Amino acid sequence: MGLPGMDSELIVKPEGEVKIETSGLGLFYGEFQALRDVSVTIAARQITALIGPSGCSKTSFLRCLNRMNDLISGARVVGEVLLDGRDIYHEATDVAVLRKRVGMVFQTPNPFPMSIYDNVAYGPRLHGRCSRSELDEIVEKSLRAAALWEEAKDKLRKSALDLSGGQQQRLSIARVLAVEPEVLLMDEPCSALDPTATFRIEELMIELMTRYTIVIVTHNMYQASRVSHYAGFFLLGELVEYGPTEQIFENPKDQRTDDYVRGRFG
Amino acid sequence: MRRTRQAFDEQMQDLQRRLVEMGAFVESMLGNAVRALAEHDVKLAREVIAADDTADDMDLAIEQQCMRLLALQQPMARDLRTIGTIMKVISDVERIGDYSVDIGRTAVRLADTDYFKPLVDIPRMTDIVRQMLRQALQALVNRNLDLVTHVIECDDAVDRLWYGLLDELEGIMQKRPEVVPQAIALLLVARYLERIADHTVNIAERIAYMETGRLETLAPSHRADYRRPESAEGGPATD
Numbered sequence: 018m019g020l021p022g023m024d025s026e027l028i029v030k031p032e033g034e035v036k037i038e039t040s041g042l043g044l045f046y047g048e049f050q051a052l053r054d055v056s057v058t059i060a061a062r063q064i065t066a067l068i069g070p071s072g073c074s075k076t077s078f079l080r081c082l083n084r085m086n087d088l089i090s091g092a093r094v095v096g097e098v099l100l101d102g103r104d105i106y107h108e109a110t111d112v113a114v115l116r117k118r119v120g121m122v123f124q125t126p127n128p129f130p131m132s133i134y135d136n137v138a139y140g141p142r143l144h145g146r147c148s149r150s151e152l153d154e155i156v157e158k159s160l161r162a163a164a165l166w167e168e169a170k171d172k173l174r175k176s177a178l179d180l181s182g183g184q185q186q187r188l189s190i191a192r193v194l195a196v197e198p199e200v201l202l203m204d205e206p207c208s209a210l211d212p213t214a215t216f217r218i219e220e221l222m223i224e225l226m227t228r229y230t231i232v233i234v235t236h237n238m239y240q241a242s243r244v245s246h247y248a249g250f251f252l253l254g255e256l257v258e259y260g261p262t263e264q265i266f267e268n269p270k271d272q273r274t275d276d277y278v279r280g281r282f283g
Numbered sequence: 284m285r286r287t288r289q290a291f292d293e294q295m296q297d298l299q300r301r302l303v304e305m306g307a308f309v310e311s312m313l314g315n316a317v318r319a320l321a322e323h324d325v326k327l328a329r330e331v332i333a334a335d336d337t338a339d340d341m342d343l344a345i346e347q348q349c350m351r352l353l354a355l356q357q358p359m360a361r362d363l364r365t366i367g368t369i370m371k372v373i374s375d376v377e378r379i380g381d382y383s384v385d386i387g388r389t390a391v392r393l394a395d396t397d398y399f400k401p402l403v404d405i406p407r408m409t410d411i412v413r414q415m416l417r418q419a420l421q422a423l424v425n426r427n428l429d430l431v432t433h434v435i436e437c438d439d440a441v442d443r444l445w446y447g448l449l450d451e452l453e454g455i456m457q458k459r460p461e462v463v464p465q466a467i468a469l470l471l472v473a474r475y476l477e478r479i480a481d482h483t484v485n486i487a488e489r490i491a492y493m494e495t496g497r498l499e500t501l502a503p504s505h506r507a508d509y510r511r512p513e514s515a516e517g518g519p520a521t522d
């Protein structure tokens with residue numbers, strides 16, 4: 018087994034258009050190094066899943082892709098993260114614009130304590146879209162894209178907190194879509210949902226994938242195998258193996274990946 | 284303390300044990316069928332024919348166990364390849380049982396017939412084929428790819444014996460038309476043995492896949508450009 022990031026056989030570069038590329042990415046929380054030398058290519062308009070045991074830093078990696086780790090005191094990044102070939106950690110990067118382009122959906126649905134309409138309109142309003150007709154169009158388009166329009170169209174003025182868990186998560190997705198991102202980062206988006214809601218979100222991901230690049234962190238290996246095209250296995254802050262999903266789950270090259278997907282860890 | 288997925292590992296070991304048992308059962312069917320043919324033993328032949336039901340039951344039981352493991356345990360990687368391999372292999376083993384039954388039926392038909400020549404090549408082919416089957420199943424249990432290679436090499440020996448017998452009996456039938464029915468029956472038995480060898484090669488190729496994750500045609504005789512080997516007597520290939 019070579020060092021991750023250095024053993025080219027274990028880290029496969031996807032074919033086709035590249036959306037995100039990391040090179041020697043490292044992340045420190047103070048003195049503690051959470052991520053080590055991660056070099057990976059994420060293809061455009063595909064679903065990439067990141068798997069690994071708890072504490073392996075897959076969420077930390079995800080948060081590097083839109084600089085959410087900047088919000089953590091003492092967090093420091095080394096290496097590069099290129100979005101469409103440009104380093105997002107360059108000092109000239111407008112972080113607000115970055116987070117519009119690279120949106121994030123979190124594990125626990127987090128609707129704002131306001132109406133369904135205002136939840137979705139919040140982002141566009143912040144970015145200067147104020148006309149009622151424009152916002153109406155954005156809200157409908159985003160809710161349709163998130164497969165929530167039919168259930169929500171007759172209660173747009175009702176509180177988002179009245180929605181079910183699965184609906185709230187789809188609302189969270191609609192909120193991200195409303196600002197027209199290019200990339201969706203999803204941090205265990207279904208872990209708080211029941212199986213039916215989970216399958217709906219997965220179907221939504223597959224539908225959205227034609228228009229957006231999706232990177233999902235998941236504890237659920239079976240979800241990763243169901244929805245993703247590429248998968249990466251993280252362990253103790255290192256990207257151990259990365260390749261086509263069928264390779265990771267049918268015939269992984271690294272023994273650690275094999276042990277993990279077969280449930281032989283611990 | 285039990286290790287992670289110990290229960291699943293135990294079920295996998297049980298699955299492999301059942302396959303080995305099925306293989307041993309079918310191997311003994313084959314041995315008995317050819318012995319019944321050689322010794323004109325109708326009772327033994329009928330036992331082989333009756334044993335087919337047991338082999339079929341074993342096939343079905345193992346398949347059901349595989350499906351249950353797939354549904355309930357969601358195996359991945361090597362575990363998934365192992366279960367997939369076993370599901371394919373039981374079909375090959377079950378076919379070997381069917382061919383053994385065909386040989387048993389031939390033994391019944393020829394029970395009252397004196398053989399126009401001693402049975403030499405058929406028992407030789409049987410010995411090789413039985414060893415191939417044993418080694419193939421050993422390869423599965425021990426994950427031994429050297430045994431896989433040996434099984435595939437033995438297939439050539441079986442092919443040579445088959446083509447040699449074909450040439451020999453063709454010659455005899457041309458000179459002695461009265462032995463044609465018996466010769467055809469014996470040719471069919473030899474053909475069954477050659478097909479059993481092919482099934483054993485299938486098993487070996489599947490075991491190689493189980494270990495390496497690569498599906499490959501390893502036996503030359505399974506390739507489209509295969510040319511029959513020289514006969515066992517060393518004559519040139521004729522097709």
